[in-house]
Amino acid sequence: MNWQRCDLLAVQMDEAWEPVSRRVIGVTDDEFFWEPVPGCWTFRQGDTGRWAPDHADEPGDPPPFTTIGWRVVHLASCKLMYHEYAFGLGKLSWDELAYPHTATAALEWLSECHDRLRSTLDSLKDEDLDAMRLTNRGDKWPTWRIFWAMISHDLHHGAEIGCLRDLYLRRDRRPTS
Numbered sequence: 001m002n003w004q005r006c007d008l009l010a011v012q013m014d015e016a017w018e019p020v021s022r023r024v025i026g027v028t029d030d031e032f033f034w035e036p037v038p039g040c041w042t043f044r045q046g047d048t049g050r051w052a053p054d055h056a057d058e059p060g061d062p063p064p065f066t067t068i069g070w071r072v073v074h075l076a077s078c079k080l081m082y083h084e085y086a087f088g089l090g091k092l093s094w095d096e097l098a099y100p101h102t103a104t105a106a107l108e109w110l111s112e113c114h115d116r117l118r119s120t121l122d123s124l125k126d127e128d129l130d131a132m133r134l135t136n137r138g139d140k141w142p143t144w145r146i147f148w149a150m151i152s153h154d155l156h157h158g159a160e161i162g163c164l165r166d167l168y169l170r171r172d173r174r175p176t177s
Contacts, residue, residue, distance in 0.1 A: 005126045009147045013121060016151045017114060020158035023165060024072060024107050031168050032069035032103035042067040043101050051101035053077075068164045071157045072106045073099055079113035079150055086133035086146045087120050121147055 033042055041054035041064045053070050066074070077097055084092045100106040129144040141149075 005129050005144065006121065006124055009129075009144060009151075010118075010121055012151050013118060013147060013154075016154040016158070017118075020075070020154050020161065021111070021114075023158060023162045024110070027068060027072070027103045027107060027165070029103045031165065032072070032106065033067055034164075034168050034171075035067055036164065036167055036171070037065050040065050040067050041070050043069055043073065043099065045101070051099050053099060066160075068161055068168070069101075069103065069106060071161050071164070072103075072110055075153065075157050076106065076110040076113040078153060079110075079117050081136040082146055082150060083113070083117050083120065085136045086141075086143065090134050117147075117150060 035042065043051050043053050045051050053073055054064070054066075077094070077099070080097070081092065081094070084090060100109050124143065129142065131143050132140040133143050133146055135141055135146070
């Protein structure tokens with residue numbers, strides 16, 4: 001087979017997405033909000049009634065530990081924002097996002113945001129991959145780099161979500177001596 005660059009990115013995107021989508025099947029609200037250590041970043045309902053993820057301009061070193069819910073919605077919102085700026089109107093801000101605050105709604109949103117980005121990749125030709133596109137950070141990247149960033153992002157946070165689910169499922173087990 002004569003692989004084209006779009007084909008390779010699609011395979012990589014699918015390979016990175018598959019473990020994420022498999023590991024989040026059946027996540028409950030308890031898992032979604034479970035804080036394995038004190039001070040985890042999660043989602044909170046503000047004074048206005050709006051739900052939003054914890055965040056800071058300078059999160060610290062090391063950065064705060066985050067819940068499964070925080071990571072799931074972080075993945076979804078980044079997919080949405082990268083798509084918005086690279087392929088959409090480029091006007092949406094983080095503060096305007098209507099963040100889901102249940103496991104079911106967040107997992108649906110994650111899937112929708114992924115499908116939107118994946119469908120966009122399917123609509124491109126190899127020559128489109130070198131076009132410079134705006135990112136939500138204000139700089140411009142070649143199109144291929146937008147997709148590669150999201151592939152890397154899925155691999156990174158997908159592995160974290162998998163580890164957190166493993167810890168959650170074993171949280172009440174005590175080692176035997």
